Each structure stands twice: as structure tokens, then as C-alpha cells.
Amino acid sequence: MTIELVYVLSGVIAGTFAGLLPGIGVLTTLILSYPFLHGADILQLILFYMSLAATVQFTGTIPAVFAGLPGENNSIPAVHEGAKFARRYRSDIAVGVCALGSALGALVAVLIFMAFSSYALPAFGTVISTRFHSILFLVVMGSFLLFFNHRRVHINLMLITMGMLFGMVGESPVVETHRWTFGIDDLQQGFAKVPFVSGLLVMPILFKKYAKFEVLHHKIQTTFMMPTVAFLRNITSSVRGSVLGFVCGLVPGVTTMLASTMSHTIESRLHPNRPVRKIIAAETGNNSGQFASLLPLLLFGIPITGSEIFLYHMLVDAGWNPDQFDMIGENVTMIFQTVLPYFVMVNILGVMISWPMAKYSMVIFRMPYVYIAVFVTAIIVLANWYLGYNQFRSVSFLLQLAFFSIIGICLRKYDILPVVAAFLLSDKIEAVAVREYLFLTH
DSSP states (O other), X not given: OHHHHHHHHHHHHHHHHHHHSTTTHHHHHHHHHGGGGTTOOHHHHHHHHHHHHHHHHHHTHHHHHHTSOOSSGGGHHHHHHHHHHHTTTOHHHHHHHHHXXXXXXXXXXXXXXHHHHHHHHHHHHTTOOHHHHHHHHHHHHHHHHHHSGGGOHHHHHHHHHHHHHHXXXXXXXXXXXXXXXXXXGGGGGOOOHHHHHIIIIXXXXXXXXXXXXXXXXXXXXXXXXXXXXXXXXXXXXXXXXXXHHHHHTTXXXXXXXXXXXXXXXXXXXXXXXXXXXXXXXXXXXXXXXHHHHHHIIIIISOOOSHHHXXXXXXXXXXXXXXXXXXXXXXXXXXXXXXXXXXXXXXXXHHHHHHTTTHHHHGGGGGSOHHHHHHHHHHHHHHHHHHHHHHTTOHXXXXXXXXXXXXXXXXXXXXXXXXXXXXXXXXXXXXXXXXXXXXXXXX
16 A cells, blocks of 8 residues: 555656646656656556646646646647636636646546446446457557548658557567568667657657746736635536546547547537636546546556557556456456545645645746756656666667657657557557458458
């Protein structure tokens, strides 16, 4: 219990910084935390990730409202609506109602899951199969093909192909042979996932400039009565955003981004002149969608977001069985007995961090951005060296980091999550393709 609590609190701390620093996000933070999670067991990894992802939904609101910067992509509606509160010097109300809405969103998501697990999951468990599991993986990759880079399918197809080619270097998952090693012994083990992901995703972020990386000039205050009253008066928008966010959170690839955007859009149609309702709905949808997006992975072994794909590989390395279809009952029990109690605690901490402690959290925005960039770069280099050293590949890891960093910087105008997803799932996709081919030809 004690060690599990340590991982939960570590995830909360990591999620706090991930939400406050624009552009960092869950996946980047998970990559930076990888060396510290080395040796963690399956449950500890799940609890750390759950705490990290849930906390980000709270703390991402702070820079969105106070500084006009989205801590995560799904905080963009909060940036738009938060500016209306900032012009009236009432950002404290926006932060307060968002914190309460996020907590309610988590509660509604849990209640939906409880109802879903009681009735639908037992029936679902009787009809699923290994082939259905394979088809779901193809659906996930199809979402990366259709929904990213402004739905430019040809660009996404090129990026997915690139990721597959990099992932196919080394040993084949189907036959015992090595491919595309070019006579380099080190490449027989394939490209390592940490230098690949950190080079392609994290390093390009550090080259981006944020034109408004500072707090607003008016004094930040924290009040409790007015935000609470405002939230209670508009609680129907929060409930509506919770339900809609849960459904959208199950859509592969876009999850919380779709949950936030859709909730905000619906509320804008219903109450176009009520920014408090719109920001409550958007932020409530965030948290509800975040919990929902975890369920396919925890129940069925299907990762549907970029960060979950990276977590998937960490769980497999820790001894997790990705073929979860025969263990749905055990997975539900694990969620109820272990994940949900800590999830409730994390949401309570999230409310405290993103509301009464918000003005103290904003001190990070008074730091020069170059200091943050240098600090993150140092962590990335040290993490890759350390992981490479443990595998007797320290030089290889650093060279791979440099190589993929160059590629990532060249592709910085694109959303390259399709590359990362294809690379991390390349073995699974290839195995699925071979299996489906055999089904069709025999």
C-alpha cells in the first residue's frame, strides 16, 4: 500500500508540472519519467500513469485561464473562454468552476463505468475473440490515419509508413530473421523506443517559441464562494459535458481533445452567451474523457492514445499480458479495488492544486523559458544515457537520440503521433496483418 501511494503521489507531482508547462503533456512527461519507473511492477505503472493523466486535466486549466496558454491541446476551449474572464479580472471564478467541474466529470465517469461493468461487460466477454482483438488494433491505427494533421490522409499515411519502416528494423516478430540492419550488429536489436520517441516528440517541442510565456499583469486572487455558487447554478452543463466527454473519450486517437471540443461546441449552441457554462462543459468533458480513455487499455489491452501506447510497452516489459480478453472479470475487479480509490484521491488533490493553490503554481511562469528548455534537455540526455548504459548500448542510444531529434525537428510542422504510434505498435501490426492474411487465404 505504501509503495503504491508513492507512485500515485509521484504521478500527481509529474502531472502538475506537465499541465503547467505548455506543450509538455502526458506523453512527454511519461518519457521523461521512464528511468525513474524502471523496475516498477504493472500496478505501480498503471497508478503512476492514472495519476499523471488525471492531474494534467486539472493543472492544464491554470495556464489556459491565467496566461492564455494551453497546458494540453484539450485546454484550447479553456483558453478561449478564460480570456473573457481575464478581461474582467475574474480568472479566479474560471479556475474555480473548472476545478469543481473536473471533479464532477470524474465522478460521473466512474458511475457510468460502474453501470457499464455491471451489465455490458459480461455479455461482451462472451462474444470477443483474438481476431476481434486484432481488428481493434487496426481501428486504432485507422484513427491515426484519419484524424491527425487536419485529416490529410496522405500525410498521415506517409508518417505511419515511416514509423512502420523504423519499427521493422531488427528481428522480425513473425519469422526468426533480422532485417535492414545494414551490417550493424547493434541494429539487430532494432531502434530503441526511448531515444526514438524522445527525439521525435520531445526535442522539437523545445525549439518552439511561446510568445506569451508569462502571467497576466493583474493580481491573481483565489476566492471560494463565488466560483462555488457559479458552478452550482450551471451544474447541468457539467453533467452534460461529463456524459458527452465519456463517450468521446472512447474514440481512438483523439479522446480528451474530442471530449473537450465537442462538449464546448454543444454548450456553445445551447448557451452562446454564457462563457461560464461553456468553460465548465469543456473542462468537465476533459476529465470524464480521460478516465474513459483508460478503459480500453485496462480492460482489453487496447491502447487508444499516444501516451497509452508508450505505457502499453512499459507494461509488457514489466510482464503484463496484453491479451486481456480472457481476464475481463479480473480486470474489472482490479479497477474497482485498486484504481478507483486512488483515482478519487487524485481528483481531490487535483481540485486543491488547481484551485486554492493555483496562484502559487503560477510561479513557474516567472522563470525564463530557456532555463526550462535546458533542464528538460539535460533530463532527456541523461535518461537515454542511463537506459543505454543498462543495456550496454549507451553510445547507440545517444546516437539514436541525435538522429531522431534531427528528423523530429525537420517534421516539427506536423503532428507526428502517427509515426510514434506506428513505430511502437509495428510488431503488433505486422503480426495482425499476417494473421488476417492467413484467415483470408485459408
